[in-house]
Amino acid sequence: MRLWELLWSVTPDPIPVRSVSTLECRNCGAGAPVDEHFCPQCDRILALGRYGDYFSFFGLPRRLGIDRQDLEQRFRDLSRRFHPDFFYNAPPAERLASLERSSYLNDAYRVLRDPAARIEHLLAIEGLPPVKHEGGDPSTSSGQGVKVPPALLEEVFALNEELDDIRELRESGGDRAQIAARLARARTPIERKRDEHEQCIQELSEQWDRQDGAPPAERRATLDALREQLLERTYINNLLAAVDREAASLGNL
Amino acid sequence: MAYSDKVIDHYENPRNVGSLPKGDTNVGTGLVGAPECGDVMKLQVKVNPDTGVIDDAKFKTFGCGSAIASSSLATEWLKGKTVDEALAIKNTDIVNELSLPPVKIHCSVLAEDAIKAAIADYRKKQEEQKGAPVGAHAQPSA
Helix, strand or coil: CCHHHHHHCCCCCCCCCECCCEEECCCCCCEEECCCCECCCCCCECCCCCECCHHHHCCCCCCCCCCHHHHHHHHHHHHHHHCHHHHCCCCHHHHHHHHHHHHHHHHHHHHHCCHHHHHHHHHHHCCCCCCCCCCCCCCCCCCCCCCCCHHHHHHHHHHHHHHHHHHHHHHCCCCHHHHHHHHHHHHHHHHHHHHHHHHHHHHHHHHHHCCCCCCHHHHHHHHHHHHHHHHHHHHHHHHHHHHHHHHHHHHCC | CCCCHHHHHHHHCCCCECCCCCCCCCEEEEEEEECCCCEEEEEEEEEECCCCEEEEEEEEEECCHHHHHHHHHHHHHHCCCEHHHHHCCCHHHHHHHHCCCHHHHHHHHHHHHHHHHHHHHHHHHHHHHHHCCCCCCCCCCC
């Protein structure tokens, strides 16, 4: 099989979970724990037997506090070990395994090094409904059971209205210095909100990391709170993007 | 994905943009949001308390074209309807009228939620007014 044919057959399909508790080495037939990348007996690369948990793929516990340098080091080590160049003369199954593992490793690294994506991944593998969903069933409610707190909606609406007023003022040729000052004032509460949000995420993440042996209900409550924070995130990001757009338009006058 | 002509029309010429006095007991306000996309939609109805007919409807939506079109269309439909008729409006009616693609169906759900929230707010205010003696509480400013 040619390399591109192998590549073609590698489909990135990180979630949902296909659960396999052990792997079997195609070379020597030995069983291996699912988190092993190489056969403990004959040291050949193992086919990617399961999808789903990026933490365990890196040999990490399901914790949100990740040392970036450590993660990068693990990524580099694994990249080197999986690298298709080392499997150039290997049997097709092993070449495929090296490609699958390399591809999966890249996905896992991209997700785990991004704190928000890391939380989304944790929520997914812990069985919570996704934060973002495209389309869907018309009978389901927009919030998928999670209601946005009314106070947040009020606040977001008011901030959006202020940005709208500023845009109208600019488009009708208002005084540039005045508009810039008003935009700066509009930015402050949004940035404060973003900072509070980051702080909250940080605290909940640390709480999760301390809850290893805690009762399931407590762990679930932390995850629910994290999910609610992620829902808020889109609003904050949209507002920040709107401020930046307005600032850019103002700069172009 | 292309927007239908009707969506574009509502997006470019939105009907009934604006707001009604929030403190008016004949006005119901619904504020709803779609957390997945960060949309926020405000829809208001002004009801004639004697006839139960919606005299006026306004909206303001910060979101995508489909969310704006859905709420714009909703306000058009609401005018002249009774409160009960308004509650019968389904998101699927909006989907059909605007030919919304599956990825935008949640925008129509948002509009339906907004109608329900606005009418619930109106009814709550009416109940409170009936229950409280005249002039018992100050009218909040709009």
